[in-house]
Amino acid sequence: MIYIHIPFCRRKCNYCAFNSKVGGADEKNFYVAALVDEINSRGDSSAVETIYFGGGTPTTLTINQLEKILGAVRKNFRVDARAEITIEANPGTVDENFLRGLKNLGFNRLSLGVQSFDDALLKILGRIHDSRAAIETVTRARKFFSNVSVDLMYGLPTQTLAALRRDVETLKSLDVQHVSIYGLEVEEGTKFFELAREGKLNLPAENVCADMYDFITQTLPTLGYHRYEVSNFARKNFESRHNLGYWTGKKYFGFGAGAHSFDGRLRTSNVRDVKTYIEKKFSVVEEVVTRQAAMEEFCFLGLRLVDGISARNFEKNFGASIFDVFGAVIEKNFRRGLLEVDGDKIFLTTRGMSLGNEVFADFLLPS
Ligand code: SF4
Structure with a gap:
């Protein structure tokens, strides 16, 4: 698995705490050169089944720049002929020529940051697109890609349930293969955080x-999207293979500013600042994942999946029974109606899905 971080956006959205910034043409050229250097220096001919370009907005780069990066990946790794190759894009950043260019490069999955189809809400979020651009982009993307994902947000300032219903109606008409839903979280360092502090952010109760949340999680399955993870819904066989890899503890390479890598034992993260990254200071932080941390991750990442975790796999990986290590946590959340145990499987109930963060926190043992 390979993740490539492109930290550039046309404008910073009001809620965004991601590692992203508005970048100039020169900065992008330098960044791509540094990225290619990093890939060349760390490539080890591993087999790769998924590649994911995230951001930021990767489609703020040119086709030529994306080609350079993907070329470096292909040169330094064994990319499977059936690899899932995803790129995140935002409405208003991709026309037909660009989409054709992406397809020709080998991208086969497009993840579109739509967030809403409501013009007023898009404006409040500070997105660069309006509803028309979102619909046009999704429709256009469907012509070139048979695997298109749309991100939708809820819990937005001034948003009503009726507005969300309209968003889901529009989504239904667009017939994409995958949907990710996100409840707004107001994070420090964002414009929304400042507004909230001044009491000026009109969030829904x-x-x-x-x-x-209930409406969207109950409606998407009726539209043919099965839920396979806390925030992700897909048509059959269109689950994100890349994200499934994270949740099931696969090894991954992360390239670019702030990107994380994991080799099964050691986690590294690249320097986050774009300017410093360009100056070729790639990996700076190393963290050995202890056995305890690995056991905790196995649980709280795996529990994000509707299928949950396997007690047998836990024992195979760690040589201990999950009930010996996490028995008290499992029992507590079972009693609260948030976890279910069925034979080998331990998984979140529907209520547990909505309170997932509380359950996951319980799996962090005192060190
Ligand atoms: S487009 Fe995405 S990454 Fe870029 S500023 Fe907006 S939310 Fe952040």
């Missing part, structure tokens, strides 16, 4: 957010 908690019970309205809960209704939105």
Whole structure:
């Protein structure tokens, strides 16, 4: 698995805490050169089944720049002929020529940051696109790609349940293969955080957010999207193979500013600052994943999946029974109706899915 981080966006959205910034043409050229250097220096001919270009907005680069990066990956790794190759894109950044160019490069999955089809909400979020551009881009993308994913957000300032219903209606008409849903989280360092502090962020009440969550998680399955992870829904066989890899503890390479890598034992993260990254200071932080941390991750990442985790696999990986290590946590959340145990499988209930973060936190043992 390979993740490539492109930190550039046309504009910084009001809620965004990702490692992204507005970049100039020169900075992008230098960044691509540094990225290619990093890939060349770390390539080890491993077999690769998924590649994911995330950001930021990777489609703020040119086709030529993306070709250079993908070329370096192909040169330094054994990319499977059936690899899933995803690129994140934003409405308003891709025309037909660009989409054709992406397809010709070998991208076969497009993940579109739509967030909403409501013009007023898009404006509040500070997105560069409006509803028309979102619909046009998704429709255009469907012509070139048979695997298109759309991100939708809920719990947005001034958003009502009726507005979310309209978003889901529009989504339905676009017939994409995959949907990711995100509840707004107001994070430090964002414009929304400042507004919230000044009491100027008009967020929906908690019970309205809960209704939105229930509505969207109950409606998507009726439209043919099965839920396979806390926030992800897909048509059959269109689950994101790349993200499934993270949740099941596969090894991965991360290239670019702030990108993380994991070799099964050691986790490294690249320097986050773009300027410093360009100056060729790639991997700076190394963290050995202890046995305890690996056991915790196995649980809280695996529990994100609707299928949950296998007690047998836990024992195979760690030589200990999951019930000996996490028995008290499992029992507590079972009693609260958040976890279910069925033979070998341990998984979140529907209620547990909505309170997932509380359950995951319980799996962090005192060190
Ligand atoms: S497009 Fe995405 S990454 Fe870029 S600023 Fe907006 S939310 Fe952040």
